[in-house]
Amino acid sequence: MRRLLWIWPVLVLGAAAHARHADGTLDLIITPNNGVPVIIAPGEPFEATLARRGALRLVSAEGRTLDLDPDWTALPGGMHRATCPTSGKLATGTYALEAVAEGRTDTNARAVFVTHPMPDYPVVHLSDVHIGRPNRDPAPEAVFRRLLEQINGIRAAFVLITGDLTQDGKPEEFRRFLEALDTCVLPTFVSAGNHDRTALNYEKTFGPLVYSFRYGPDGYLVFDTKDFVIADALDTQVGELQRLRRAIKPLRWSIGATHRYDPAMSMRSQLVLFVDDPLDFLMFGHWHSESEEKRVPWRTTPLVVTPAAFDGAWRLILVTQTGIHPQDVQQAGAATGG
Amino acid sequence: MMCAAVLGAEPAGQLACVAGTEQEDRRVELVDLATGAVTPVGPGAHDGAPTWSPDGQWLAFPTAGPGGMRIRVMRADGSETREIPHKHPWNDVPRWSPDGRLLAYTGAKEADNIRPESLAGAASVMVYNMEANTEEAWGTDTVSLYRPVWMNAGTVIAIGVIPGEKRLSSDIFIVTPSAVNPLPAIAMPSAGQYVEWAAEVNVRENLLAYESNDGGDREVFVLSFKRGSTDVSNHRAADWNPVWQPAGLWLAFESFRSGRRGIYRVFPNTIRVVPVAVAAEYDNWHPAWSPDGAFLAYVSDRDGTPQLFVTEIETGDTRQVTTGSRFALAPAWRPAP
Numbered sequence: 251m252r253r254l255l256w257i258w259p260v261l262v263l264g265a266a267a268h269a270r271h272a273d274g275t276l277d278l279i280i281t282p283n284n285g286v287p288v289i290i291a292p293g294e295p296f297e298a299t300l301a302r303r304g305a306l307r308l309v310s311a312e313g314r315t316l317d318l319d320p321d322w323t324a325l326p327g328g329m330h331r332a333t334c335p336t337s338g339k340l341a342t343g344t345y346a347l348e349a350v351a352e353g354r355t356d357t358n359a360r361a362v363f364v365t366h367p368m369p370d371y372p373v374v375h376l377s378d379v380h381i382g383r384p385n386r387d388p389a390p391e392a393v394f395r396r397l398l399e400q401i402n403g404i405r406a407a408f409v410l411i412t413g414d415l416t417q418d419g420k421p422e423e424f425r426r427f428l429e430a431l432d433t434c435v436l437p438t439f440v441s442a443g444n445h446d447r448t449a450l451n452y453e454k455t456f457g458p459l460v461y462s463f464r465y466g467p468d469g470y471l472v473f474d475t476k477d478f479v480i481a482d483a484l485d486t487q488v489g490e491l492q493r494l495r496r497a498i499k500p501l502r503w504s505i506g507a508t509h510r511y512d513p514a515m516s517m518r519s520q521l522v523l524f525v526d527d528p529l530d531f532l533m534f535g536h537w538h539s540e541s542e543e544k545r546v547p548w549r550t551t552p553l554v555v556t557p558a559a560f561d562g563a564w565r566l567i568l569v570t571q572t573g574i575h576p577q578d579v580q581q582a583g584a585a586t587g588g
Numbered sequence: 589m590m591c592a593a594v595l596g597a598e599p600a601g602q603l604a605c606v607a608g609t610e611q612e613d614r615r616v617e618l619v620d621l622a623t624g625a626v627t628p629v630g631p632g633a634h635d636g637a638p639t640w641s642p643d644g645q646w647l648a649f650p651t652a653g654p655g656g657m658r659i660r661v662m663r664a665d666g667s668e669t670r671e672i673p674h675k676h677p678w679n680d681v682p683r684w685s686p687d688g689r690l691l692a693y694t695g696a697k698e699a700d701n702i703r704p705e706s707l708a709g710a711a712s713v714m715v716y717n718m719e720a721n722t723e724e725a726w727g728t729d730t731v732s733l734y735r736p737v738w739m740n741a742g743t744v745i746a747i748g749v750i751p752g753e754k755r756l757s758s759d760i761f762i763v764t765p766s767a768v769n770p771l772p773a774i775a776m777p778s779a780g781q782y783v784e785w786a787a788e789v790n791v792r793e794n795l796l797a798y799e800s801n802d803g804g805d806r807e808v809f810v811l812s813f814k815r816g817s818t819d820v821s822n823h824r825a826a827d828w829n830p831v832w833q834p835a836g837l838w839l840a841f842e843s844f845r846s847g848r849r850g851i852y853r854v855f856p857n858t859i860r861v862v863p864v865a866v867a868a869e870y871d872n873w874h875p876a877w878s879p880d881g882a883f884l885a886y887v888s889d890r891d892g893t894p895q896l897f898v899t900e901i902e903t904g905d906t907r908q909v910t911t912g913s914r915f916a917l918a919p920a921w922r923p924a925p
Contacts, residue, residue: 326870327892476611481650481680482786482829483637483918484606484614486894489842489849489871492826496844513700517734517785518828520702525783526801526826547702549755 269357274425275454278302278349278356280329284431285440285456289363289408289465293338296362299457300330304351308336308362311344340364344435363408363437367466369502370570371407374436377509377535378558380445381427382417390417390560391426397564397582398434406566407465409436411559412535413443413474413509420448424455439463442474443509443536460487462494468569469498471529472507475515482518492522495529503530503574506551510536513547524548531574533567535559540579599883599898602922603876604629604638604647604664609893609915616649618664618922619896619909626910629666636680637918640664641688644923646718648682648691659693659716664922672716673723679714685738686791691716692736692744695725704751707732713746713763727768733761737789745787745796750780758783760798775811778802790832795856797830797839808841810856820856827852829874833881838901840864840875840884851875851886853901865899865906872897876919885909885919 271277280299282288288296298306298320306318320332345362348355376397380390388396401409416423424446431438442459446452453459460473471494473487482488498504506529513520523529528550541555554576557563562582568575600622607626608614616630616638629647630638634657636650647664650657656677661670672679676695683692695714703710709729713736716723727733731748738744739762748761748768759779760771770779778800787798796811797820808821808830821827825844832839838853845852850866851873865872870890877884881901888897896909896916910916 323869326890329892481636483874484611486889486915486917489844489873492844493848496826513702514698517702521783521785521801521806521828522826526806547704547756549704 269355269359270428273421274428275421276358276457278304278351278354279347279358279361280457281461282347282361283358283456284360284428285411285438286458286461286463287361287363287437287439288463289365289367289437290336291366292340292342292364293336295333295335298332298334298347298349299325300332300349300351301328302349302351303330303332304349306332306334307348308340308345309348309357310341315348316340316345336364342366360432360434360438367407369467370568371466372404373567373569374401374404374406374409374564375412375507375533375554375556375567375576376409376559376564377412377556378414378443378538378560379411379427380414380417380558380560381430382420382423383560384417386560391430393560393562393582394427394430395433397559397562398430400580400582401564402433402435404566406436407569409434409438410470410472410507410533411438411440412507412533412556413441414445414535415440415443415452416446418448419446419451421451421455424451428455439470439472439507441472441507441509442476444476447474447476460490460494462498464498464501467502468505469501469503470505470507471495471498471523475508475510475512475519482516485516485518488516488518488522491519495522495527499527502571503569505530505569505574506532508532508534510534511546511553520546520548524550533576599878599900601879601924602664603885603896603909604640604649604920604922605896605910606630606635606637606649606917607910607914608632608635609913614915614917616647616651621898621909629662629664630660635660638920639682639684640920640923641684642686642923643688644925646684646688648684648693650680650682650693653677653679656699659691661691661716661718670716670718670721673721675714675723675725676712681735683737683744685741687741689718690738690741691718692726692738694734694736701732702749702756704756707749707751707756711749713744715744715765724765726765727761727763728766731761731768733763733768735786736763737787739789739791745789747785747787752780756783757781758785760784760787760796771811775813775816786829788830788832790836792836795832795836797832797856799828799830808839808854810839818856818859820854820859821852821861822859831875831877833877834879835881838881840877842873842875849873851884853884864901864904865897874918876921878921879924883921885921887917887919 323331347361538558566577615632618627634652638649678696696711701710733746736744736746782802849871
């Protein structure tokens with residue numbers, strides 16, 4: 251374990267430039283962002299989704315800039331995908347992605363992480379931050395900041411935060427979450443939780459509800475189950491879920507991350523995730539406590555539930571050649587009250 | 589939901605669909621293809637996919653009820669609504685019998701009923717009698733049954749989920765008012781090994797389409813009681829959701845063979861597969877045949893928001909039916925009078 255932690259390069263907090271809109275919602279650049287970043291090795295391309303085409307560049311923590319020369323693809327809804335090649339000489343570190351279009355500049359901090367992924371690595375899992383939850387002392391925001399401070403002291407590949415980032419999904423709560431999130435030096439991947447799905451505030455803050463990413467030899471599928479807790483006919487995202495799940499299937503491990511596993515989710519999504527190509531592992535939160543259920547009812551995918559971050563809980567998960575190994579829950583300071 | 593285009597003489601008729609982005613606000617609505625008029629029909633509380641009675645006079649769809657979901661049965665003009673005396677709080681996926689007298693659906697005590705420790709009887713085939721205004725459970729409690737479809741007035745086909753030693757599987761069952769029996773082994777030799785779903789009966793041709801992960805990934809099969817079971821989609825990408833053309837000659841289904849979810853049709857006798865609505869950058873799904881089998885209505889998110897489209901089968905001509913920021917989902921073509 252100690253050896254694993256030591257082999258990780260130190261990641262530096264990315265360029266501090268914050269853009270988005272004044273209310274915290276995404277502007278020109280939808281992804282990558284500080285909740286849906288990309289992790290690449292030098293020389294690997296990455297994809298960005300933008301509301302408009304424009305000039306793109308990476309900005310390092312030290313302020314160095316690197317112009318990008320993307321290939322553009324038109325997407326449904328008037329969006330655009332930029333496939334951005336990078337140089338094999340690109341220095342490791344944390345970068346902001348900057349876009350200039352129609353006289354406007356938008357910068358997504360902590361969006362691109364350049365590193366040399368290792369085959370065996372630790373991941374930090376936390377869930378249920380609940381920024382804005384009342385009658386908590388200390389407040390969830392303070393606990394979250396303390397938790398991230400503790401996480402900053404370890405060396406892990408990235409942090410997965412599986413939903414209920416906020417209490418009521420209000421823009422103000424998302425803003426406060428973002429401010430705390432940017433104190434984390436590691437890449438942070440988020441998913442929506444049932445508390446976050448108010449209007450389209452989550453999507454406006456982080457973009458897609460379903461996405462996948464690759465880290466080293468492994469693939470991760472991040473999704474929100476709220477839209478799947480319905481009959482097959484109304485399940486609007488299962489096509490994307492199937493496409494992304496199959497895309498990561500050839501990789502060593504296929505690891506799912508969601509806010510809430512629910513046996514009531516549409517049968518179609520259960521077939522995709524747990525029957526036809528069962529995920530190797532699923533991590534989630536929602537329950538605010540440890541789980542006695544060890545596998546999904548189809549008896550395929552192992553489960554791990556991490557208790558609530560507003561209680562200071564987080565967990566390290568070791569991903570190795572032999573499997574996925576959840577460690578005991580850690581505490582970043584106890585909370586009291588309702 | 590707004591109508592995007594007033595369609596010409598063909599296709600004609602009405603589509604029922606579910607409109608709304610947030611689940612809580614989704615409502616069953618009617619879209620008149622000739623005039624473009626949109627008529628709200630459902631209560632707008634978690635309304636689910638609608639299905640038409642064979643005579644085109646009645647709609648049935650799930651909607652939120654006390655502590656779960658109930659099936660709402662109503663005339664399309666809103667003049668009459670039936671309150672089904674449900675035994676279970678969770679009811680879903682209604683299907684009309686060929687004569688329109690009975691309505692079968694899944695009824696369950698709990699929403700999360702796929703649990704191996706309590707699977708037997710967790711979900712049942714429930715049948716509502718339109719004339720008697722009664723509901724009864726068909727079959728027995730020995731297996732958990734889902735998604736019934738009619739074979740004839742006295743028999744439904746349903747998917748039974750079965751706890752195995754290592755994992756769950758599912759099989760296709762024949763359900764009558766008093767019995768549940770799996771399909772004979774001679775028809776389904778792989779019973780107990782795979783997960784079948786979405787069975788659809790072709791009454792006219794005496795065929796059964798279904799999907800299964802037999803063969804490594806999800807495929808569409810057609811079971812002929814004379815010739816046995818044939819993989820009619822046969823592709824390494826997932827194929828699912830078979831829907832028979834009313835005349836029974838073609839089968840529409842969804843496939844990922846082009847990368848994204850698209851709609852194809854297959855002629856089962858020769859396994860000839862023809863693309864209907866396929867694209868590289870967006871999904872097309874939920875095919876619904878027109879009564880004459882000349883058109884397919886479906887959902888597409890080509891504009892970023894799921895909306896209804898109609899494609900003429902022979903020409904490929906495609907028209908957008910709905911626009912707007914609200915989702916339009918689960919189209920069902922009104923049967924010809």
